[in-house]
Amino acid sequence: MQSADERVARERIVLAAIAIADAEGLQAASMRRVAAELGVAAMALYRHVPGKDELVVLMADEAAGRAELPEPGPSGWRDRLEQGTRLQWEMHRRHPWLAQVMSTTRPPLVPNAMAVVEWSMRALDHLDPADMIYVAVTMVNYARGTAVNLEAEAEAEAEHATGITSQQYLDANDAAMQAIVTSGRFPMYSSLAGRHDLEINLDTIFEFGLRRLLDGIEVFVTR
Template identity: 95%
Template sequence: MIRSAASAEPPYLRIVGEIRRRIAAGELAPGDRVPSTRGITQEFGVAMATATKALTTLRQEGLVQALAGIGTVVAERGPHSSPPAARAAQPARPVRQPRPARPSDGELTRERIVLAAIAIADAEGLQAASMRRVAAELGVAAMALYRHVPGKDELVVLMADEAAGRAELPEPGPSGWRDRLEQGTRLQWEMYRRHPWLAQVMSTTRPPLVPNAMAVVEWSMRALDHLDPADMIHVAVTMVNYARGTAVNLEAEAEAEHATGITSQQYLDANDAAMRAIVASGRFPMYSSLAGRHDLEISLDTIFEFGLRRLLDGIEVFVTR
């Protein structure tokens, strides 16, 4: 069977060509977010590895760049960049450009691998931080990573430990148990805020061995060491579970916003009329009472603040019982 040239073209090159076309045509301007790996899998019907390879190729061409906390965006065009029309005329295949010399295995370290993986996960989500993708960012062969990290699972644990290690534990810290427990839980929330993917890694039922995260919990519970050990660990896990349980929404929201280009507030605004029609039925008096309350703000931060105070109130009753 004779295949046409188009059908023989690798899928990732078709994706590269289409995104390159959108950039050249001005549909995607410098600073605009391009489809994430998940967005590409949904739009083009390809595997995650193919989506990752397409974005890696676009980065190697200098057309896109990954920004922490934002995602992959169209790179700013320098004064010597080709005009859009010239880029549109280029064939849909990678432009071979000189690449920096690959670091030798002696220059490649576990720390560099972990930091590169965290940067990718912060910008595009945990799923994007594959071993192949990290290797591409570092300019090395994927197999070189395995000399320093056994695999993706071990890499994720190292990433979590590095992220948790960035929390600054004040010493001596608050002496009162409530202030100390509150501050420790806030430190956990701030970790998830900086690294939304981290909530996927941590677990209450199968906790990964992350010493730096354990240190935050240990610091938080220091003023409650007069409790029975069983009660003490239940208080600790309850607070850990609360912070993580609220934070699992962060990564999902970031991915949804990246894929759709719509913020959570824009989503709520777009569904406002439909929501009003539902509450107008009279079946939902609580929701009806909120109509027109422009002073009301509900976000993950306000939910975290409200819940944290109520949890501490309940623990205070238990501790002073």
């Protein structure tokens, strides 16, 4: 059993690593960099955390643990599943590096993330357990799949990269895009030319897809 001092030391390491990853990406949160932030030798960290892989799992668990699960929460399955998926999206929004950690096929053991899924699925416990797992994984994978773009977008906007936002990028490439869409090969894209009421970003993509996913699951649940 860990002593109180050991738990505090590990927590300091994890929080420092999260702060680095949030600001600069997961690659920046090396054991050496975390040690430098804490003002200790890198080898001192290994007394509390075996290595970078273990540190990343602890970071993910801490990040997921910050999600506030309302109790009792919505009683309807759709509202509850929607809220649970939004909680996951907010976790990814706060920590853009998290998406590359939370694998669907080889998920790390992150109890706090499992708690969010368990909370979300509570109103669907009348389903066959296998179906519950499929629904749960589908929603987790949707939030994560959309969120994998967050870190790349953050890096693209950082000073060490392009230094421009996604909208500025689109504006800068507008002339080339217009030449493509007016070539006659892409009628769908061409029909959107001049539309200023259309806002496409990761948040609007997430919102649209979430509603469509819930519509489909509703057919499955009520059939």
